[in-house]
């Protein structure tokens with residue numbers, strides 16, 4: 001059985017005080033959510049304060065990125081995986097489409113970051129997904145397969161099981177335009193099949209694949225009813241404790 005994950009990506013929002021206040025408000029609202037794992041990803045500056053506040057709770061803390069290097073050194077502006085762990089994180093988002101589009105995170109970089117995260121015992125939440133042009137040209141599955149092949153290059157099946165994938169069609173992120181449960185299911189099934197072919201059946205059946213792209217309290221239940229959707233990566237609707245808790249506590 002794959003335990004669902006509901007993860008909130010706070011992107012470049014919230015000063016430390018606001019992040020801690022939101023985490024504090026969220027804690028009682030999701031305290032009984034045993035049906036899923038709850039993860040929030042504050043900005044780097046707030047990680048430690050939020051993790052301290054959530055200690056002993058059922059909410060995991062994630063970074064939004066990490067350095068591809070595993071040794072400390074002269075890498076100005078980068079944050080190493082063990083520093084992220086030291087701040088209280090268990091997860092890290094890798095290859096978000098905003099990083100791919102704005103900060104040069106290629107699939108090769110994503111591959112190095114996944115290896116770094118696994119090296120430090122962090123759970124990578126690896127984002128993949130096509131643009132609208134790519135979908136309209138009928139290339140969505142091809143694009144996703146290429147991202148998977150390059151991002152997961154030379155990983156073993158047992159390493160792949162430690163990863164969480166997030167299918168996030170770029171055209172659905174922050175646009176209010178959600179993929180239909182059928183569109184999302186189709187791609188999730190394709191991804192699972194791809195994993196079975198490239199790795200093995202156990203990796204494919206154990207791997208959790210989240211959907212991301214304008215998930216809200218109003219559409220989460222329909223998405224979660226799809227057989228191959230194992231949770232959600234939520235941007236905008238995770239910024240308020242109340243709306244994020246309604247997503248976590250979806251009807252199932």
Ligand code: PEP
Nearest residue numbers: 173174212213214235236
């Ligand atoms: C995201 O940033 O990963 C995301 C899915 O954003 P939103 O929920 O706002 O579309």
